[in-house]
Amino acid sequence: MPELPEVESVRLGLEKHLIGGQILSFHQLHPRALSDLSLTPLHHLENFTISAVKRRGKYLWFEFAQPESPLDITLLCHLGMSGQFRIISLPEMSSRKDSEAKDLQFFGDLNVKHPRAVARVSNKGTRSLLIFNDQRTFGWLRVDQLVDGYPQSMSHIAPDLFDPDFNEAEFIKKVRASKSEAKRVLLDQHRISGIGNIYADESLWRAKIHPMKPASQLSSNQWRTLLQAAREVLEKAISAGGTSFDSLYVNVNGESGYFENSLQVYGRENTECARCARLITRIKFTNRSSHLCPHCQRYQQA
Ligand SMILES: [Zn+2]
Structure with missing residues (x-):
């Protein structure tokens, strides 16, 4: 089961590849991928630009640049027993026409095992797939609201040892x-x-x-x-x-x-x-x- 070091390693990878990236589309592929407490479906995040990827304990969350939203929307994630995020580059497109269908065809051809959700992300002229895999389906994604810098639904989680709030x-x-x-x-x-x-x-x-x-x-x-x-x-x-x-x-x-x-x-x-x-x-x-x-x-x- 992923603990702090594994989640931090995942966070570092997400941060390296995705900061500044715009979500072109976000598809839920399994009913358990989205937590029942999610404020919205994942496709609500389309056109959001990823501004940060943060972590507390075993939880990680994406923050977005979203000047016109009334809520400070975040995507909170828990990897559960076997959740994984993978980033895979998409082939270059000659035109944006039909690019979603072609990208999803490319994704299908990858034959990823246990995919639960997939986002297409455009960043600095390149495009990639952000894939959430989870064999045991204890992991989840949740659209949540940031309150005082933290996703509201994880307010009961204590700071970790590297958190400035840990007393x-x-x-x-x-x-x-x-x-x-x-x-x-x-x-x-x-x-x-x-x-x-x-x-x-x-x-x-x-x-x-x-x-x-x-x-x-x-x-x-x-x-x-x-x-x-x-x-x-x-x-x-x-x-x-x-x-x-x-x-x-x-x-x-x-x-x-x-x-x-x-x-x-x-x-x-x-x-x-x-x-x-x-x-x-x-x-x-x-x-x-x-x-x-x-x-x-x-x-x-x-
Ligand atoms: Zn000993």
Whole structure:
């Protein structure tokens, strides 16, 4: 499932190729591609010019230059389990006549697997297809309204670790007063966003903290260490283009990330811990697998 580094890698690709681009047409190809909460169908975005692609946690959204619109319209996206954005250049056209039909024929000939929506975008004299693919159909697109710089329907999502709005002192104070465990806190998108199962396990290993340790029993210093570990893991993963552990994640050019080569515990049960050479184990927690080094991450600290 894409987490912050994968979504950020996708965002960087979208930003690089699409800023300044005008949406020529936008076609929904599957009923689940559009969220029930969408303010309008996707074709409402035709003729909009993309001015920014932003991200908070695992959500990303497109902003538009739209001087005459009464609402500040945005397109909010969640990749779910397997959502992908791909950008593919369209062949040059001798005339604009029939270009939509020809472009859609070109798209059909690509035989893309699991396409859910496709937009034609014109940018600086070139044209491309923006394709949203999603094998498992948990991802979605939603036309939404920007309120104070954020899509209205994601106002319940907490800032992520790179967000200027993330208040570390306030966060630590709240989680130390909670009844939650360390890993559950990291996964709670209402407290801190962007971290899923892979990067929670990696961060806890790096900070030498047991995933089931009660948040209230960790000192403020241990929490600062854990957040710093998470920041470092996420930064390294972004540099590596994300983790393509289940091979469903690719960037806008269809390339996999290579952070799975740097994973220390996730998916590595029965291999040696890089720190102490004891075997990594896997336990069930919060209905998921947690991977840890039972020696480095002792529940009771010595
Ligand atoms: Zn170890």
